[in-house]
Amino acid sequence: MVLEKTVVDRAQEFLVRDEKHIAAANSRYFELVAEKAAGSYLWDVNGVRYLDFAMGIAVNNVGHCHPKVVEAARQQIGKLIHCSAVTHHTLNIELAEKLAAITPGRLDCVFFNNSGGEAVDAALKLARFATGRPNIVAFNGSFHGRTLLATALTTSKVHYREGYEPLPSGIFHVDHPYCYRCPVKQNPDSCDLECFDLFDRLFKHVVKPNSVAAIILEPLLGEGGVVAPAVGYSKGTGYLKRLRQLCDEHGIMLVFDEVQTGFGRTARWFACDHWAVEPDIMIMAKGIASGFPMAGVIARKEIMDRWTAGRHGSTYGGNPVACAAALASIAVIEQDRLLSNAEKMGSIILEKLNQLRPRYSFIGDVRGLGLMIGVEMIDAEGKPDGKRLNHFVTECMKRGLLLLDCGECDHVVRLTPALNVSESEVGEALAIMEQSLEAVS
Numbered sequence: 001m002v003l004e005k006t007v008v009d010r011a012q013e014f015l016v017r018d019e020k021h022i023a024a025a026n027s028r029y030f031e032l033v034a035e036k037a038a039g040s041y042l043w044d045v046n047g048v049r050y051l052d053f054a055m056g057i058a059v060n061n062v063g064h065c066h067p068k069v070v071e072a073a074r075q076q077i078g079k080l081i082h083c084s085a086v087t088h089h090t091l092n093i094e095l096a097e098k099l100a101a102i103t104p105g106r107l108d109c110v111f112f113n114n115s116g117g118e119a120v121d122a123a124l125k126l127a128r129f130a131t132g133r134p135n136i137v138a139f140n141g142s143f144h145g146r147t148l149l150a151t152a153l154t155t156s157k158v159h160y161r162e163g164y165e166p167l168p169s170g171i172f173h174v175d176h177p178y179c180y181r182c183p184v185k186q187n188p189d190s191c192d193l194e195c196f197d198l199f200d201r202l203f204k205h206v207v208k209p210n211s212v213a214a215i216i217l218e219p220l221l222g223e224g225g226v227v228a229p230a231v232g233y234s235k236g237t238g239y240l241k242r243l244r245q246l247c248d249e250h251g252i253m254l255v256f257d258e259v260q261t262g263f264g265r266t267a268r269w270f271a272c273d274h275w276a277v278e279p280d281i282m283i284m285a286k287g288i289a290s291g292f293p294m295a296g297v298i299a300r301k302e303i304m305d306r307w308t309a310g311r312h313g314s315t316y317g318g319n320p321v322a323c324a325a326a327l328a329s330i331a332v333i334e335q336d337r338l339l340s341n342a343e344k345m346g347s348i349i350l351e352k353l354n355q356l357r358p359r360y361s362f363i364g365d366v367r368g369l370g371l372m373i374g375v376e377m378i379d380a381e382g383k384p385d386g387k388r389l390n391h392f393v394t395e396c397m398k399r400g401l402l403l404l405d406c407g408e409c410d411h412v413v414r415l416t417p418a419l420n421v422s423e424s425e426v427g428e429a430l431a432i433m434e435q436s437l438e439a440v441s
Contacts, residue, residue, distance in 0.1 A: 010045040029054070029404055030397060037064030040418050040425045042402070053417040053429055054402045058222070058260045058372065061287035062332045063418035069290045072328035073321050080320045085313060091323035098330055099298055102269045105278035109301040112294070112318030116259035116285035117145025119295040120216075122312055123281050124149060126297065127214035127253040130306040134170045135207055137215045137252075140183075141176040141408065143223030144216065144257055153216060156223040157408055172207050174198045176221060177230035177239045180365045180376065188230060195230055196242050209250035214281070215243065219271035222260035225407035226367060226374025226414055229275075240277040253280040253303075259295070260372070263287035264333050264419050267343035267370030274369060289326040293319070338419040342370040345426050349373055349415060352430050360437055362388055373415040376407065384411035388440055395436035401429050 011033040018033075035045045040063055042052045052064070062069065076091070083089055092112065100108040111126075113119040124136055136153070138144070143156040152167035154160045161167065175183035177195045184194045203209045219240065221227040229239040247254040256279040261271035265287055268274055272282075280303060285295035293316065333339065346368065353366045353375060362385060364378035377392070379385040386409040393413060396403050404414045417429070 014045060030402065039063040039065075040421050048400075050397070050400050050402050051425060051429055051432070052402045053415050054404045055416050055418055056291060057286070057404065058265055058416040059286045059291050061263050061265060061419050062290055062329050062336075062338065063420055066290060066329070066332055068332055069325050069328045072324040073292065076321045076324035082316070082319060084315050089318075089320050089323075091320050091327065092318040095318075095323045095326050098327060099284070099296065102330070103282060103284075103298050104270060104272055106300050107278070107282055107298045109299055109304040111297045111304070111307075111312065111314075113285075113296060113314050114293045114316050114319075115145070115295050116257075116283065117147040117150040118314070119259070119283045119285055119297050120144045120150045120153070120257060121147050122314075123255050123283050123297045124214060124216070125312055126299065126303070126307050127255060127281060129311060130303050131213040131251070131253060133211055133213035135172065135212045136170060137172050137174065137202070137207075137212055139176040139217055140173050141178065141221055141224035141227065142216075142218055142257075143221075144218075145259075156221075156225075156406075172202060174202055176224065176227060178221075178225075178227050179230050180227075180367070182230075191230065193230055193239060193242060196239060199246060209252065212250065212252050214253040214255045215247060216255040216257055217243065218257045218259075218261065219275070220261045220266060220369055220372060222372075222414075223406050225376065225412040226372060228367065228369060238275050238277075240272065240275045244277050247280070255279060255281045255283065257283045259283055259285040260416075263329070264339050264342055265370060265372050265416065267339055267346060269339070271369065288329065289322050290329045292322040292325040294322040294326050333419065336420060339370075341421075342419045345417070345421055345423065346370045346373060348423065348426055349430065353433075356434060356437065360441060362441075363437075368415070371415070371417055371419060371421070374406070374412045375415075376412045378411070384409035386410040389413055391440045392436050395439045396432055399432045399435060401432040401436075403433075 014033045033045045034042055036043050042050045096110040099110055113122055138153040140155045144150040144153040149168050151161055151164055152171045175198055179188035186194050256272050258270045262284050281299045283297055288294050357363045357366055362377050365376040367374055377385045377389045389405055389411045393403050393405055406412050406414045
């Protein structure tokens with residue numbers, strides 16, 4: 001939003017200081033300086049209010065500074081802030097029990113970390129150690145984090161990898177089952193999941209399946225463009241179920257990276273619940289604790305028990321204050337029925353965007369689950385149009401709405417509002433988006 005000429009731009013003062021002392025590698029989407037936030041709104045240091053449909057990249061699932069989360073953290077700070085691996089503590093145990101109750105199937109044993117990338121590394125260390133196998137299979141278009149191992153897995157954009165070679169070895173990739181841009185040129189309305197045959201080629205020509213410790217997948221691609229896996233119509237068995245069968249056949253650990261998709265983001269506790277597929281190992285972070293550093297790896301205890309004492313560790317993992325925030329966040333999702341609200345609000349957004357789609361030839365696809373929604377923009381030849389998308393995001397920001405881009409060419413706009421977003425806030429966002437679509441037409 002444009003400042004009145006009489007208003008002192010405090011943001012510029014901070015940005016000059018930022019440039020001097022903050023590493024440029026840690027880039028930001030917007031040249032805004034936040035000062036406070038509440039619910040679905042964020043205010044910058046100039047007092048300008050923004051409707052936030054980014055939510056810290058799908059972290060603040062119960063909105064900014066939810067009073068119950070704030071109070072739980074405040075109370076815990078006065079009791080116990082940190083004890084690391086020196087002792088056990090009560091909230092660590094209570095949170096692990098709660099996670100065992102809401103995660104799929106038989107997953108019941110947790111290792112706590114601080115961030116998604118760290119948890120990805122931990123999950124694959126567990127898979128390698130538990131199976132005694134060296135190799136990992138990931139998917140093109142995926143994003144798994146910024147540590148070196150996670151970077152080796154990540155292929156959503158080449159610049160995440162550029163300049164860090166040689167990356168850790170033993171990582172192989174297959175194409176993601178991306179129906180709008182099918183890697184094997186099939187019609188998604190009649191396909192037989194021919195994209196799954198890419199595993200046959202991989203195992204025949206590149207790596208033996210009996211040397212693979214794990215296959216890791218985001219059940220709904222985040223940075224890669226908000227892409228759900230193919231379903232397949234002729235055979236009636238979805239991609240994830242086929243993947244589960246493949247892993248069972250070869251003794252491979254199936255690992256789901258639910259860092260961005262977890263804790264109600266897709267209107268289920270976890271995205272894999274949509275397909276009723278249980279992984280061997282699941283990775284959690286982002287929405288777990290409303291912005292407090294918290295992540296985790298959960299697996300069946302029989303798998304975790306193969307990872308013997310001292311084989312991995314974390315100084316801050318399972319921090320008491322973060323645990324208190326996580327328990328409070330989960331309680332809010334349950335008590336306020338936010339999974340139901342996410343489904344309802346997501347349906348309203350998808351319906352409106354699909355109504356707008358025929359009016360704008362540059363909208364190639366609208367897709368998503370719950371409140372994780374993507375709009376893909378294309379040029380006249382059907383190729384990704386990152387330039388127009390960037391213009392669109394900027395126009396939305398000028399009108400007071402924060403959205404993020406994603407996709408290999410930054411050509412998909414991503415909507416990840418709070419799970420307790422109201423219908424009036426959704427209407428406000430959609431009105432701004434419609435105005436911005438007109439502006440970039």
